[in-house]
Amino acid sequence: MIKSKTNDSPVVVGILGGGQLAKMLALEAYRLGLNVAVIEKGESPAGELTKFDFPKGWMDNDELDKFIEVSDIITLENEFIDTAILDYISQKKPVFPSSATMKKVQDKFKQKQIFSQYGIDVPAFSEIYSHKDAAAFGEKHGYPFLLKTRTLGYDGYGNFTVRSEGDIDAAFKNFTINGNLRPLLAEQFISFTKELAVMVCRNQTGETEVYPCVETIQKNHICHTVIAPAVIDESITRKAKKIALRCVEAIDGVGVFGIELFLKASGEVLVNEIAPRPHNSGHYTIEACHTSQYENALRAVLDLPLGSAEMKVPAAVMVNLLGVRDGSGLPTEISEMLKNNTAKLHLYGKKLSRNGRKMGHITAVGKTQAEALEIATKAANDLTW
Amino acid sequence: MIKSKTNDSPVVVGILGGGQLAKMLALEAYRLGLNVAVIEKGESPAGELTKFDFPKGWMDNDELDKFIEVSDIITLENEFIDTAILDYISQKKPVFPSSATMKKVQDKFKQKQIFSQYGIDVPAFSEIYSHKDAAAFGEKHGYPFLLKTRTLGYDGYGNFTVRSEGDIDAAFKNFTINGNLRPLLAEQFISFTKELAVMVCRNQTGETEVYPCVETIQKNHICHTVIAPAVIDESITRKAKKIALRCVEAIDGVGVFGIELFLKASGEVLVNEIAPRPHNSGHYTIEACHTSQYENALRAVLDLPLGSAEMKVPAAVMVNLLGVRDGSGLPTEISEMLKNNTAKLHLYGKKLSRNGRKMGHITAVGKTQAEALEIATKAANDLTW
Numbered sequence: 001m002i003k004s005k006t007n008d009s010p011v012v013v014g015i016l017g018g019g020q021l022a023k024m025l026a027l028e029a030y031r032l033g034l035n036v037a038v039i040e041k042g043e044s045p046a047g048e049l050t051k052f053d054f055p056k057g058w059m060d061n062d063e064l065d066k067f068i069e070v071s072d073i074i075t076l077e078n079e080f081i082d083t084a085i086l087d088y089i090s091q092k093k094p095v096f097p098s099s100a101t102m103k104k105v106q107d108k109f110k111q112k113q114i115f116s117q118y119g120i121d122v123p124a125f126s127e128i129y130s131h132k133d134a135a136a137f138g139e140k141h142g143y144p145f146l147l148k149t150r151t152l153g154y155d156g157y158g159n160f161t162v163r164s165e166g167d168i169d170a171a172f173k174n175f176t177i178n179g180n181l182r183p184l185l186a187e188q189f190i191s192f193t194k195e196l197a198v199m200v201c202r203n204q205t206g207e208t209e210v211y212p213c214v215e216t217i218q219k220n221h222i223c224h225t226v227i228a229p230a231v232i233d234e235s236i237t238r239k240a241k242k243i244a245l246r247c248v249e250a251i252d253g254v255g256v257f258g259i260e261l262f263l264k265a266s267g268e269v270l271v272n273e274i275a276p277r278p279h280n281s282g283h284y285t286i287e288a289c290h291t292s293q294y295e296n297a298l299r300a301v302l303d304l305p306l307g308s309a310e311m312k313v314p315a316a317v318m319v320n321l322l323g324v325r326d327g328s329g330l331p332t333e334i335s336e337m338l339k340n341n342t343a344k345l346h347l348y349g350k351k352l353s354r355n356g357r358k359m360g361h362i363t364a365v366g367k368t369q370a371e372a373l374e375i376a377t378k379a380a381n382d383l384t385w
Numbered sequence: 386m387i388k389s390k391t392n393d394s395p396v397v398v399g400i401l402g403g404g405q406l407a408k409m410l411a412l413e414a415y416r417l418g419l420n421v422a423v424i425e426k427g428e429s430p431a432g433e434l435t436k437f438d439f440p441k442g443w444m445d446n447d448e449l450d451k452f453i454e455v456s457d458i459i460t461l462e463n464e465f466i467d468t469a470i471l472d473y474i475s476q477k478k479p480v481f482p483s484s485a486t487m488k489k490v491q492d493k494f495k496q497k498q499i500f501s502q503y504g505i506d507v508p509a510f511s512e513i514y515s516h517k518d519a520a521a522f523g524e525k526h527g528y529p530f531l532l533k534t535r536t537l538g539y540d541g542y543g544n545f546t547v548r549s550e551g552d553i554d555a556a557f558k559n560f561t562i563n564g565n566l567r568p569l570l571a572e573q574f575i576s577f578t579k580e581l582a583v584m585v586c587r588n589q590t591g592e593t594e595v596y597p598c599v600e601t602i603q604k605n606h607i608c609h610t611v612i613a614p615a616v617i618d619e620s621i622t623r624k625a626k627k628i629a630l631r632c633v634e635a636i637d638g639v640g641v642f643g644i645e646l647f648l649k650a651s652g653e654v655l656v657n658e659i660a661p662r663p664h665n666s667g668h669y670t671i672e673a674c675h676t677s678q679y680e681n682a683l684r685a686v687l688d689l690p691l692g693s694a695e696m697k698v699p700a701a702v703m704v705n706l707l708g709v710r711d712g713s714g715l716p717t718e719i720s721e722m723l724k725n726n727t728a729k730l731h732l733y734g735k736k737l738s739r740n741g742r743k744m745g746h747i748t749a750v751g752k753t754q755a756e757a758l759e760i761a762t763k764a765a766n767d768l769t770w
Binding site: 003008010023027030031032033035048049050051053287290291299304305306307308310312313328330332334335338339341342344345346347348349360365 | 388393395408412415416417418420433434435436438672675676684689690691692693695697698713715717719720723724726727729730731732733734745750
């Protein structure tokens with residue numbers, strides 16, 4: 001599908017959300033000759049670059065209806081949208097990933113249950129409703145363990161590390177809103193040697209493409225560096241890719257999905273979680289793969305044949321540019337950074353920076369991971385904010 | 386320069402023209418966190434993707450003023466803009482390439498004069514005002530030779546091959562408007578073994594980056610296939626790149642420039658002409674080079690350090706998608722083409738197709754030029770219009 005069914009214009013891909021993932025989706029859509037609509041409250045990086053910009057956001061019913069009207073097919077850039085809204089949209093226009101898929105992943109407890117039932121290894125986990133539940137989990141699986149909100153957590157927000165039974169009350173306090181404890185999930189703490197990630201793309205027909213297995217390095221629970229491909233045994237790579245593909249099948253996913261994994265010293269690979277959208281760990285695919293995660297996300301939701309997920313260069317490294325201050329979303333000076341002349345700068349165009357906010361990223365390719373890492377890291381350090 | 390001098394917003398790069406070159410410039414601008422304004426009469430591929438769209442075109446004074454007002458710096462995607470307009474703009478905002486540079490290249494006779502005076506080899510050429518002038522040129526340099534309009538020619542429009550003195554009257558008739566003969570230029574016909582092209586980028590400071598030397602294959606005077614790098618002796622590559630760089634210096638060019646060259650069997654390299662803008666022969670740089678011609682064009686006009694023009698893959702081939710009918714600007718079916726899963730499809734989003742019109746292109750990368758050529762050619766053939 002490239003032409004709209006209703007007229008001779010290009011298909012309009014509606015995107016729920018207007019952040020950097022939506023922006024990078026939009027840029028790839030334009031290359032393919034598609035058009036995009038963006039719904040996001042306020043001015044947004046992706047809304048900037050289309051006339052079909054719906055800045056009142058999807059909580060405004062009229063705005064949502066207008067957005068649905070101009071869109072031929074709808075996808076999303078974040079997993080925090082109420083599935084009731086997806087159900088409403090899907091009565092009028094196709095939405096991928098589907099509401100059914102989103103219901104399976106939004107609640108991290110359900111997500112883990114489904115993976116577990118599907119025979120996919122995940123860290124031990126349990127629903128938590130009380131101090132007693134939490135203490136019992138700690139007793140059984142040991143300290144530290146993680147308490148997480150079942151919904152709406154990202155980049156470490158909504159996570160609490162419980163180091164001993166004495167931490168439980170503090171954690172609960174942290175997760176209590178207006179006197180009500182949010183639905184929680186306890187997760188065994190995994191002592192991993194590496195965190196890995198695999199992007200998987202699956203179209204409506206069920207055709208799949210699995211991207212290389214990468215290593216992700218977090219700082220303060222936020223993805224900081226991605227090394228592609230991960231420097232691991234070929235057998236681990238095969239296992240990780242197989243598990244990632246099974247995760248997407250388990251939730252009948254259509255679109256692109258980021259699967260975060262823990263690699264243990266034993267060689268065991270456990271699923272941490274799945275993101276039902278383009279993922280920070282897949283930014284490198286723009287420069288390094290035949291088909292970026294963004295283009296394949298579009299192909300998948302439009303039920304087009306998928307492009308090759310293979311790398312066209314030996315190695316690539318992505319480094320996130322995280323906000324280091326409150327203020328303008330633009331760096332003060334980029335000249336020094338640009339002198340790293342093979343590094344590729346992406347700035348998202350967010351109006352405001354704040355500490356830890358994802359403001360952009362840098363990708364470098366190279367003959368080896370070490371070479372790419374050196375270029376990307378130096379370039380990131382050479383930006384002045 | 387990344388921030389506007391007048392406020393805390395991203396720099397707005399104004400683009401004169403809204404075709405595919407402007408669109409690809411805009412896409413790279415957005416990746417860098419810049420914003421774009423587009424002025425072009427009517428709906429245009431680049432105008433689609435910005436709110437700063439000025440569809441009345443630059444011949445409308447008010448529209449032009451509004452465009453200048455929102456832009457921090459202005460560049461262009463075609464060489465056919467009246468330099469009086471560039472002079473007008475440059476009183477208010479910086480414009481690159483400059484009006485002075487454009488004056489040197491717009492008139493192909495002057496362009497060749499300048500190159501010739503600068504010691505750059507060009508085919509023999511002469512101003513032509515009469516049948517007698519043309520016949521004398523044929524006498525001196527032999528038949529066939531080319532008659533060209535000094536201005537406004539592209540893709541073979543404005544060219545006439547004079548095979549014998551008997552053709553001169555027909556050529557003149559072709560170039561006469563309302564009883565007036567257009568200013569003409571005669572050019573010696575060069576029997577070449579290959580046509581080559583080199584993109585050169587030069588910023589305000591005078592820093593330069595020279596892209597690989599590529600082979601361009603024309604069909605009916607329109608660029609059809611580009612092979613990167615050209616399969617030629619290393620000594621020819623060095624010579625071609627050196628000549629291309631000298632051409633840009635000769636016209637004091639700031640921006641990105643496409644230099645078209647003839648390679649003779651003797652190894653001699655002659656300059657055909659220069660395009661003062663991103664060029665069809667440089668599309669491949671998006672997928673194949675560390676920095677695309679579009680990104681470097683932006684860096685050059687913003688006086689930022691230039692990115693590496695080196696290829697990050699061994700070989701790449703670009704095939705143009707030329708219109709084969711009158712009608713919709715969109716292909717009927719792209720699925721078969723997309724099954725060529727390492728080929729990269731670019732569709733420009735032009736509303737209407739016509740015979741020979743550039744509607745899009747396909748780039749393939751590969752271990753060898755032959756591999757990339759096979760992939761790109763098959764993919765282009767697999768599109769249905």
